[in-house]
Amino acid sequence: MASERTPAFLLRRLARRAATGDARAFRSLYQALQPTVHAYFAARTSDVADAEDFTAEVFHRVVQRLATYDPARGSPRAWVVSIARNLFIDALRAAPAPATPLADVEARLADASLLDAEDDDLGQRLRSALADYPPAVREMFALRYGDGLRVREVAEVLGETEAAVKQRFARTLRELKARLAGPPRAGGDEEVVHAH
C-alpha cells in the first residue's frame, strides 16, 4: 500500500502550488488524497453514500483553508485526515438525541475500522488482544494499519509528538507479540498484559 501512495514531498509541492491558485495542482492533490479520505469514512460508516458526502465536505473545507495551510507544519495527508476526523467527531456528537457520550465517540474512532468478519486464529486473537487497549491506542492502530498513515502522520492527526507515538507503537507491538506467542486462553478472556 505504501508504495502506491503519492510521496509526501510531492504532496507538499502540490499543496504549495495549489495554495497560490494553481488549479491543476489542486486537482492533482485531490486525486492523490481523495482515496484516503473516502476510505477513512467508508471504514467508519459502512455506507458508501455517507462516505461520499463526508468526503465532499472535507474537500470543501480544504478549498476554504488551503490558502492558510502551511506544509511545513505537517504532511498534507495528515492535514486532510485531521479535517476528516474532526468532521466525523462533529457528526457523531450532532447525532439525534440522546447525545453521543464522549466515550462512545472515542470508541467509534477506535474500532470502526476493525473487521467483524471471521478470520483465522491469529486474527481473532489479535483482535481480542487489541480490544483490551484503551481507545486512544486502538485509534492509533486504526490510523496506521487501516488508513495507512505513517507514524509521523498518525502523531500529527492525534496532536501528539512523533516520539511518543513511536514509543507507544513499539511497546504495544512488543506486548502483542508476547501475548500471541503464549497459548490461547480458554473462553477468550485473556488477561491484559500491558500497563499504560
Next chain:
Amino acid sequence: MPTSDRQLETKLREIHRRGEAPRPEASDALEEELDARFAAAFDGTQPRPRRPSRRGWIIGGLAGAALVGACALPAEYELSIGHRVALVMTGESPVPPHELARHIESSFEVDEIRIAVRKTRRTTDAGEEAATMVALDVVGPDVDADALETSLVAAFPTLAEADFEVDALEGTVRGTIGGMLSHRMIDVVIDTEGVEAARERILADLEARGLDGDATVEIEDEETPDGHRRRVRIEVEAHSRD
C-alpha cells in the same frame, strides 16, 4: 505460537478494514464541483508562473565485465531507494550492529544493507558523554521507514532509549541511484523491451515526480580484453513544475 514482526504487521493490516472504494462517477462529479469552488475561492489570483528552472545533467558511462549503466541525477530528484536508520546510544551499542542488520534482513525485503559504526560524543543535560552511532543504510524501495524503527525497538527493547533518525536514501547517494536505475530498470528494460521503452519509463518516472523532461538513452557495446562491455549513457533533462 511465535509471531514474526512481519506476520504481526501483515495481520494488523488484514484485520483493519479499508472500506469500499468510491464510485468513479461520484469522484468525478466531486472533482468538477471542486474545480468550480477552487476557481471561485481563488478568483483573481493568478497561479504563480511556472519557473523554468532547468535542471540538467547527466551522466556518464561505467565499465563492467557484463552490463553496467550509470547515470547521475540531480540532487532534487527525489528517487527513494531505501532508508538510512541512524541510532545514537550512550556508551556502547547494547546490540551488536550485525544483529540489527540480520534482524532487518529477516524481517524486510531488502536488496542491500550497509553498516557504519562511529564512536562519538554527545552533549546531554548531564554533560558530555561517550556515545555510539550505528548507521544502517537499508536499500530496498518497498521498505517502510516507520516499520523499520518499530520493528527494531520491538525486537531489541534496549534500543528504546536510543535516539533514532530515519531518513530517506535519496539524492544523498547518487552513485547508488545510478546503480539502482541501472539494475532495477534500465538493464532489464533495455534487454527485454528496447531503448525506446527505457526512455519512456524514465520520462514516466520523471512525470510521476512532478517534473517535465526529456531523456535520451545511448548504448555502446564493445569487446574488451576483459570481456563484453556495454556503456549506457542516459541523459535526462527535466524542468520542475514548481
